[in-house]
Amino acid sequence: MWEVDKQARCLNNAQSKKHRGSSKTDWRFGLATRNIEPDTELASNFTVQQYRDIRALLTSEPEDASAWSLVINAISRRIDERFLKPIDDLARFDDDDNLPYRPGFAILALDCLLIDTVQSFREGRTTTGEHSPAYSFKSFLRNERFSDFNSADRDEFFGYVRNAILHNGETRKDWRIRIDNDSMLTRGPTTKARTLNRKRFHDAVKASCQDLISDLHNGDSEVRKNFLSRLDAMAGMPIDPMKHMYFAYGSNLKSEECRRTAPNAEGHSVAFLPGFKLAFSKHSSTRNGDAATIVNDPTSMVWGYVYRMTDSDKESLRKREGGYDEVELTVQLVSPESDNAPTPQRVFTFIAQQECQNRCGPPAPYLDLIIEGATERSLPEPYRQVLQKLRAAAD
Numbered sequence: 001m002w003e004v005d006k007q008a009r010c011l012n013n014a015q016s017k018k019h020r021g022s023s024k025t026d027w028r029f030g031l032a033t034r035n036i037e038p039d040t041e042l043a044s045n046f047t048v049q050q051y052r053d054i055r056a057l058l059t060s061e062p063e064d065a066s067a068w069s070l071v072i073n074a075i076s077r078r079i080d081e082r083f084l085k086p087i088d089d090l091a092r093f094d095d096d097d098n099l100p101y102r103p104g105f106a107i108l109a110l111d112c113l114l115i116d117t118v119q120s121f122r123e124g125r126t127t128t129g130e131h132s133p134a135y136s137f138k139s140f141l142r143n144e145r146f147s148d149f150n151s152a153d154r155d156e157f158f159g160y161v162r163n164a165i166l167h168n169g170e171t172r173k174d175w176r177i178r179i180d181n182d183s184m185l186t187r188g189p190t191t192k193a194r195t196l197n198r199k200r201f202h203d204a205v206k207a208s209c210q211d212l213i214s215d216l217h218n219g220d221s222e223v224r225k226n227f228l229s230r231l232d233a234m235a236g237m238p239i240d241p242m243k244h245m246y247f248a249y250g251s252n253l254k255s256e257e258c259r260r261t262a263p264n265a266e267g268h269s270v271a272f273l274p275g276f277k278l279a280f281s282k283h284s285s286t287r288n289g290d291a292a293t294i295v296n297d298p299t300s301m302v303w304g305y306v307y308r309m310t311d312s313d314k315e316s317l318r319k320r321e322g323g324y325d326e327v328e329l330t331v332q333l334v335s336p337e338s339d340n341a342p343t344p345q346r347v348f349t350f351i352a353q354q355e356c357q358n359r360c361g362p363p364a365p366y367l368d369l370i371i372e373g374a375t376e377r378s379l380p381e382p383y384r385q386v387l388q389k390l391r392a393a394a395d
Helices: 007-018 048-059 065-091 104-123 133-141 151-168 198-217 221-234 255-261 311-320 364-376 381-394
Strands: 041-043 175-178 185-187 194-197 244-248 266-284 289-309 324-334 343-352
Touching: 041 048, 041 065, 048 065, 048 221, 065 104, 065 198, 065 221, 104 133, 104 151, 104 175, 104 198, 104 221, 133 151, 151 175, 151 194, 194 198, 198 221, 244 266, 244 311, 255 311, 255 364, 266 343, 289 311, 289 324, 289 343, 289 364, 364 381
Parallel strands: 175 194, 244 343
Antiparallel strands: 185 194, 244 289, 266 289, 266 324, 324 343
């Protein structure tokens, strides 16, 4: 595996002390997503106008605890009133075989809508279709509460259960819905048939809703930020379209290369990621060699650049980065013009799923793009020197 060697670490650590500070945030708000009447209820006894009236208190310094409690409790009621209580009413008929009711599909359909609702708050969605529904749904099912699901199960559940029930009123491809199997998801001994215990599934979905409410009450900053983005959109308030922070460490350091996929991307700040090192171990057929990734290393750091992006930019990057997993990390924003301490920032980036077994190494033209990007972004000179050594070895 090709790596940025350890001799750069001491230089990087020394350079990071000089390369500190945070860049200014340029908030440019877009238009309101919808024209919402002020008396529209977001939940019982909580209107759009009430939310607008207290919105500034939710981001004040210090935060207004009573305003936050009011909003969180309102959305908790919304989930209760629109999903959980109707499911409870339907579930009363589950255990009586003498009644001519079969509420299973209706309950599961509501659970699927509830998953989309929870994810919309966790992701900070501002418009319909801005996130891949499949990706969003599968992200939800990665929660440990759904440990019976493997990757193939998550893929198939979205298409053959969620979509099939919501769009066609049926399940497909050997998926069955029951209430009497011992685990949440069981598989046939000789076939690919899967049986979902919808009671156990619903209990896990309900617990995930409670997790969201708990995270909000406990003040999780990332969850609260996305939660407010979603509520702002629901209330027809102005929203910032450049809401995603992307950490580039490879060829996307170069602005021209990044905007080839994410045309709306805006430069934000130089940053470093402690506890990782740059490696070239992900084979790329389009590059004819190994592309960059990052791997855990508590003694090193990776320098890069943070862009602000729209939903469509992020989705385009996801489609481009085949063979990579999207991850969220905390980087340190720095500024060459300031001696202030770095500023932590949550970002998304991509890490290779598999290592190239042939160890092809990075191709020279690809390294040229990275070096050009590192120069454009004024990354620390010692870091660029290490990249230049890799480039020389690639000839």
